[in-house]
Amino acid sequence: METGVNSAHAAPLWRELGESGELRRLYTGDVDKRFGLDTAALSRLLTTLDERHPLAVVLSVCVQVATALPIVMNSSSRAAAGVARAALDGRSTVALAVTDAELPGSDLTALATTAKIGPDSVTVTGAKDWIVNATVADHAVVLARHRPGPHPTSFVLVLVPMRSRGVAVTAQRxxxxxxxxxxxxxxxxxxxxxxxxxxxxGRGMVEFSRRMATERLAGAFWSTALLRRQLALVRRQLGANGVWRHSAVRIRFAEALMHFRQLAALCDRLCRARERAESTDAEAALVKAAAGLAVDRVLGICADLAGRDGFLDEGIQQVRAQAAMFGTAGGATHTMLGLVASGADRLLEDALWAS
Known part of the structure; x- marks a missing residue:
């Protein structure tokens, strides 16, 4: 894939990925049924995008390919079929509208956005906050409740055209x-x-949760690519200015390298376990939590080693601030660790983790 210079915005990049066939290849290659796409192709795509585009641009692509678009593609709705074709061609952008305004993203069962289902129509009322692609999307995949109560069967997913009467969008500050x-x-x-x-x-929360495993894996792939690139950059800088000769510097760098390799190994093991048919919730939560922790630790060390140069425009301090979203987007690290704890017995006994 060739992607030219850094995009100021993701829309041109999305069109390019569609026109080149890169988007379709994600879902027609060696598809892993647990995640609904070709995981190796996803890893390569995110690695390439991380090398060539700003973090925020990659974010807008990542959420679409891992979660929003698969939900639309796997729907039996006729409306969804047309949207999926346009999105895969790069002609349409889809936003995933899940997190309610005024509520923490980790408390989805408390969301107040409603979908009143009638014989021929659905009426959606509510507000969603911190939604990626909100100001440019043609359609939104909206998680809403169709009946009271926190039970997972109280929710549904609705495809809302953004030009519909009653839709209002405000850019995040x-x-x-x-x-x-x-x-x-x-x-x-x-x-x-x-x-x-x-x-x-009644199937909205179930379908969303199933697709979140893919988004969490995608976040781990992307963070691994980001950390590899930043560590290589720091290593070159340390060698160029002669600081690498100090053992304390090498030991500090080795600590960051260790965290990076641990994350990469977790991603690799999860993707190689294709024969497993069981739920991947706990495993996906594990790699997502590991990604959030590794990004914080590795970029913190890189920032220390960079010293004053880290505060230059587009320096490691800026990258570190942006990359903090790996510990929040797609599920906060503490929430992921709770899911890991819930699956502790199986994770301990599972042959996936055996040496």
Whole structure:
């Protein structure tokens, strides 16, 4: 894949990926049924994008290919089929609208956005916050509740055209993530055809949770690529200025290298266990938690070793600030560790982790 110079915004990049066939190849290559796409192709794509584009631009692509687009592609809805074709061609952008405004993203069962399902239509009311691609998306995949209560069967996924009457978008006040088109989406009694239900009523949370395993794996792939690139850059700088000769510097760098290799090994083991048919929730949570912790530790060490040069424009301190989202987006690290603890017995006994 050839991707030219850094994009100021992700929309041109998305078109390029579609026109080149790169997007379709993710879902038609050596597809791992646990994740719904070719994991090796996903890793290569995110590595290439990380090398050539700003972090916020890569974020907008990552969320679409790992979660939003697979949900749309796997729906039996006629409306979804048309949106999926346009998105795969790079002609349309899809936003994943899950986190409610005023509520923590880790408390999804408390979300207040509602979907009133009628015989021929669905009425969506509520607000979503910190939504990637919000200001440029053509459609939003909206997680909403169709009946009261926190039970997983109380939720549904609705495909909402962003030009629908009652949809209002406000850009998030974050220069750091401006290229990701992050914003708040408000739905004021937005009416869509019932065919815009992406899943049967009661299946929304289940389908979303299933796709989140892929997004968590994607985040781990991407963070691994980011850390590899930053460590290589720091290693070159330390060698060029003669600091590498100090044992204390080498030991500090080796600590960062160790955390990086541990994360890479977890990703590799999870992807190689293709024969397993069981749920990947605990394993995906494990690599996601490991990614959040590794990014914080490795980039912290890189920032220390960079010294004053780390505060230059686009220096490691800026990268470190942006990359903090790896510990939040797709599930906060402490939430992921809770899922890991819930699956502790199986993780301890599973042959996947045996030497």
């Amino acid at each position: 974050s220069a750091m993530y401006l290229p990701a088109a992050v914003g708040r989406i408000r739905f004021d009694d937005v009416v869509v055809d019932r065919d815009h239900l992406l899943v049967p009523p």
